[in-house]
Amino acid sequence: MQRRVISILVGGQILGGIGMGATLSLGSLLAAQLSGSNAWSGMAATMSTLGAALAAVPLARLAQARGRRISLSTGALVAGTGAVIAITSAAVGVFAMLLLGLMLLGAGSAVNLQSRFAATDLSRPDSRGRDLSIVVWSTTVGAVLGPNLFDPGEALGAVLGLPPLTGAFAFSVTAQLAAAAVYATGLRPDPLLTAMASRTPDPAAPRPQGGLLVLRGNARARYAVAVVALSHATMVALMSMTPVHLREHGASLTVVGLTISLHIAGMYAMSPVFGWMADRLGRLRTILLGQGMLVVALILAGVAADSRSGVTISLILLGLGWSASVVAGSALVAESAQLQDRPALQGVSDLGMNAAGASAGALAGPVLAAAGYSGLGFISLALVAVVVVWTVLQPRRPANAGRL
Template identity: 40%
Template sequence: MTRYTNDLIQSYIDSPEKKNRLYKRTLFIVGLSQIFGGAGLAAGITVGAILAQQMLGTDAVSGLPTAMFTLGSAGAALAVGRLSQRYGRRFGLTTGFIVGGIGAIGVIFSAIINSIFLLFASLLIYGAGTATNLQARYAGTDLASVKQRATAVSMAMVFTTFGAVAGPNLVNVMGHFALSIGVPALAGPFILAAAAYILAGLVFFIMLRPDPLLIARARAIEMNKQERDTQQSLRNAEQSTNKKGVAVGATVMVLTQIVMVSIMTMTPVHMGHHGHGLREVGIVIGAHIGSMYLPSLVTGILIDKIGRTAMTIASGVTLLLAGLVAAMAPSDSMGFLVLALSLLGLGWNLGLISGTAQIVDAIEPSTRAKTQGTIDVLIALAGASGGALSGMVVAHSSYATLSLSGGILSLILIPVVIWAHKGKKERMLNINKEF
């Protein structure tokens, strides 16, 4: 880094007021980018499965589009995490969103020439936007205190709501626009996605200066130098157990992702088989995505105040209810489908934010972005597996079976967090005995 950059970073370390202003500014920048990012990710969720179904003429592979862009997001999560670790959040997040926009453009061309190969290849690249949209939530936590972390994640996700809810509800509008310029209607949402992802990348490139991760890292190094020996020993004792915290946070997010993606992926196809049009699909998916992000401000505060464990249990129970309602809902009932998918989104929200907070609690700034990127790879692979298997389950059984299985799977969250909570109590007792 140049002398000017070092002096700039030092000025934020020396001034708590200046650091706090940058923290609030970073939350605003992340929120602004998430509005565009949310609109971009909604395209693949809403019409990806239907587009593949029309091209291939079978339900068995209709889960593959979700699997492809979530698989693509796995590789992108690793790349964005590594780029952010080396060059800062600004470079990593900008690159990820721009690449995602290029993937959306590829999907548009695949629909024009009716190429299933180009569709799947483009969806892999489009997944970079999904991964980046998810990793952007970490940028708000870099300068947050322990009691602000879940709230910081939740604020980023609240802003995602505006784009994520608007996206599915613009399916018809973008479909008509696509037809007016000679493009298949189902490619219309991907026109919106391309523009939205590229704009999200430009927001980070232009506005995220100075980089919050670089400042957090430099601040952590300085604080470590100032620690006394006993404080350093205590920190080392706590850090020796951080791997367990990482494992628990990752497990929570992976399980919630599998359940959410598998049920969500097949809902548009299920609705199509029972006479619902794109407008109705857009309403249900819009309600689902709204429930994924809109409650975030409240859930983040609750997680910081009530605790990670209690809210993770609430996530498992909510996902179970979602699976039960989806399994028992009459196929022609919009009300029950909206309720089921809303509960599904809320359960995912609780799991993602509580899991993210546990991850941030367990990781030092020096390795934060790299570890977060690696964990998001697991989340993306979990989503890809859920998306791919969901179509096969429905083709060989039913949507009700898929929903019920997902709900039951979510119950694993409860023993996982209880085990972690019990282990945390034992660790604190051991540390107290030492000192």
């Protein structure tokens, strides 16, 4: 059953990756166009990640009450609706409507994040990192393909009479509807409900807690949630401003799409390796490896901002560092609470991850305008420093299961 669940999640992730990757970079360009200022371009990433943050806890509660099948399919439908609204906003020229559409589209990111936890519902402790990373890896196919649909999307948009920079959103609508169908029909029986039903009832067991209550009394959970959130914020801050930076330096949409594709490949393609490392070498060592790659990426962005090849290499390392940190950190989140509390903790983790990303995206635009791309890279090093120090201070032998 676990193998079948992983297969269904992989299929949904591929489709969801196409839907998100096709619109991720165009959102910042469309925001700059409709608002009339590059300073507002960061709001695209902000609203998308804010939407993912707002959807995280409701989708987690829905999963706990109705199972992963209902939760994941509902989130995909909301994301598809957001893509339709984004297209409409460009047609009528209303910037606020674009922000609403991008916020709803962010529910697709929340679905992708919840899918990695769904992969651990039935997994063994010694394979939790691997199972989680396989689902993360599967996003590579759609996420790398998505940004390369810019030009085909514009051609399709011209045929359909859509406004400029919105053709790829049509691909997103189709992909999200297909993902919803895959989850709704394939996750039977539901993995989370099956895991809960298989537990032996214990009258003395504590009642399920909310995610915030788990964080309050669990130091390991606080650390794991913080690693995921801060690593994501570091990635979003630099990545969200890269399309604007490249366009200002004369890069074509094709070059922008290729750069983002390579970055997303770094985020997902090596995740099984980092999942294996997290299971075999330890969660903390893998997190430190990820933070080291983030440091190199940010320094390279600072010193080679005027070089397209330098920016591309920086974005690849940024994706790799994100992958190692988030895979290992997510494995820690998944094992830092009892089964009945895991969906709530996972929802809070996704909320924190996307809230941190939204904040980073909102601040990245003004920082880019004031300090340039180089300044943005150097300033982002502060986030990495927090994670490194916190990791070094972690005890090596906690009570929870899992190799650290």
